Amino acid sequence: MRPTTGSQQRPALDPALKNSFLCLIERRFGLHLSEQQGQGLDEAVQRLLAGSAYADPVALYGAFAAGRSLDLFEKLAAALTIGETHFFRVGPQMEALRRVVLPDVIARRAGERRLRLWSAGCASGEEPATLAILVREGLPLADEWDAQILATDISHAALEAGRRATYGEWSFRDTPDEVRRRHFTPEGTRWRLVEPLRRMVHFAQLNLAADTFPSADVAGSGFDVILCRNVTIYFSMEATQRLYRRFADALARGGWLVLGPSDPSPQLPGPLAPVYLPGAVLWRRPADAAVRPASPHVPGQRQKSPPPGRPLAPADRLGPAGGRPAPAGAPGEASADLKRVRALAHGGNRTAAREAAERLARAQPLVAEAHLLLGMLYLDVGAVEPAAESLRRAAFIDPHNPLTQFGLARACLRRGDEVRARTMLTHTRRLLAPAPDDQAIAGGGGLQAGELRQALEVQLASLEPVAGSPATR
Numbered sequence: 122m123r124p125t126t127g128s129q130q131r132p133a134l135d136p137a138l139k140n141s142f143l144c145l146i147e148r149r150f151g152l153h154l155s156e157q158q159g160q161g162l163d164e165a166v167q168r169l170l171a172g173s174a175y176a177d178p179v180a181l182y183g184a185f186a187a188g189r190s191l192d193l194f195e196k197l198a199a200a201l202t203i204g205e206t207h208f209f210r211v212g213p214q215m216e217a218l219r220r221v222v223l224p225d226v227i228a229r230r231a232g233e234r235r236l237r238l239w240s241a242g243c244a245s246g247e248e249p250a251t252l253a254i255l256v257r258e259g260l261p262l263a264d265e266w267d268a269q270i271l272a273t274d275i276s277h278a279a280l281e282a283g284r285r286a287t288y289g290e291w292s293f294r295d296t297p298d299e300v301r302r303r304h305f306t307p308e309g310t311r312w313r314l315v316e317p318l319r320r321m322v323h324f325a326q327l328n329l330a331a332d333t334f335p336s337a338d339v340a341g342s343g344f345d346v347i348l349c350r351n352v353t354i355y356f357s358m359e360a361t362q363r364l365y366r367r368f369a370d371a372l373a374r375g376g377w378l379v380l381g382p383s384d385p386s387p388q389l390p391g392p393l394a395p396v397y398l399p400g401a402v403l404w405r406r407p408a409d410a411a412v413r414p415a416s417p418h419v420p421g422q423r424q425k426s427p428p429p430g431r432p433l434a435p436a437d438r439l440g441p442a443g444g445r446p447a448p449a450g451a452p453g454e455a456s457a458d459l460k461r462v463r464a465l466a467h468g469g470n471r472t473a474a475r476e477a478a479e480r481l482a483r484a485q486p487l488v489a490e491a492h493l494l495l496g497m498l499y500l501d502v503g504a505v506e507p508a509a510e511s512l513r514r515a516a517f518i519d520p521h522n523p524l525t526q527f528g529l530a531r532a533c534l535r536r537g538d539e540v541r542a543r544t545m546l547t548h549t550r551r552l553l554a555p556a557p558d559d560q561a562i563a564g565g566g567g568l569q570a571g572e573l574r575q576a577l578e579v580q581l582a583s584l585e586p587v588a589g590s591p592a593t594r
């Protein structure tokens with residue numbers, strides 16, 4: 122083979138050869154490229170040839186088809202996809218991770234103190250670094266845990282960037298400044314992820330379309346959370362569903378899969394069940410059911426997720442679709458425990474009630490009422506910040522519960538923030554407006570709408586009037 126130089130002008134790929142390249146790329150990497158992405162193929166092949174030992178595109182194709190020069194072939198595949206990414210990408214998914222997913226897996230793993238997360242298709246590392254930050258912030262005794270994040274991509278260049286872990290301004294476009302200051306140190310015009318978080322992330326090269334995982338070498342099994350976002354948008358439907366089935370095998374029971382909002386959904390019925398949270402649909406391997414084989418793929422069928430932010434019917438909110446068994450942590454299981462906690466509180470045993478509520482909220486992170494009850498118990502002993510955090514979790518899962526909003530208003534008052542308290546009390550009033558006086562309030566242990574209304578009006582009346590706006594109406 123004759124070495125070539127980059128300066129040589131080459132003719133465009135002949136259409137039949139171009140088609141052969143595209144078919145081979147789809148077979149090996151799952152990438153089903155659009156016509157527009159395919160247009161980049163000419164240029165990418167020419168760039169690859171320059172400096173390589175191959176004389177022309179035909180020789181290059183022959184080598185790839187025969188399974189040689191895999192590194193060059195991977196380079197070509199990486200060049201045809203966009204490695205666009207940034208920290209805390211897709212806010213509602215980050216909130217779901219922070220408020221539901223991580224508390225759930227932390228509770229499940231409390232015994233062994235071990236967490237395994239995987240960012241599949243991690244590009245230059247912003248996604249696994251975000252996971253590291255969320256784990257660090259969600260795990261009070263992080264140093265006592267063995268928390269590891271696997272970050273894989275097909276692109277060696279992207280993995281190298283991830284290992285360097287220094288990022289420019291653009292990567293932080295969704296990151297609050299104070300989070301950046303806490304977890305990064307400035308380095309010239311860039312920012313470097315702090316060492317303890319860097320050590321949590323392990324980068325490795327993996328082609329997600331290859332049949333090499335779950336396996337011992339790169340991505341094994343037992344993952345608590347897998348993120349694979351904005352990768353399968355490039356995949357054929359067949360490669361996508363095959364990949365999702367392998368993710369299900371790689372997840373621990375009860376483990377979570379987070380896909381990008383534009384990625385196709387896993388086939389239903391299948392081994393993964395959807396969990397609907399505000400603005401985000403996540404997928405979960407059921408905790409106590411054997412993984413079922415997925416039904417055969419229907420060619421061309423793309424399953425659309427419900428639109429983000431749509432109001433969720435209660436039955437729709439947390440449960441798996443398709444009549445599958447409910448995952449552990451489903452709301453029905455919690456009601457007896459909630460009653461027990463309330464009985465302890467009513468019996469005057471506040472400490473025992475609080476401890477039981479803490480255990481319940483950890484075990485049932487998807488049950489808004491568990492967080493609400495815990496928040497109220499914290500408020501009763503003046504633990505304002507833990508109360509506010511529990512109530513925010515409850516509000517995240519069920520934003521329409523007036524008692525949660527009332528609790529948040531009380532937390533604001535305890536902090537001396539009358540302005541926010543007033544806003545929340547007014548919001549509570551609006552939520553309560555349609556409820557008849559004798560309607561029971563969810564999570565209120567028998568509290569009726571009329572009673573809550575009265576309490577809230579008393580509270581509003583006690584606030585200083587604001588100039589220009591009536592205090593209570």
Ligand SMILES: C[S@@+](CC[C@H](N)C(=O)[O-])C[C@H]1O[C@@H](n2cnc3c(N)ncnc32)[C@H](O)[C@@H]1O
Nearest residue numbers: 150203204205206242244274275328329350351
């Ligand atoms: C748009 S980036 C997504 C980055 C990150 N997950 C996010 O959502 O911010 C897509 C990444 O998928 C990688 N990728 C594409 N095909 C792949 C394959 N077959 N195996 C592994 N990674 C692949 C690309 O190299 C690229 O870095």
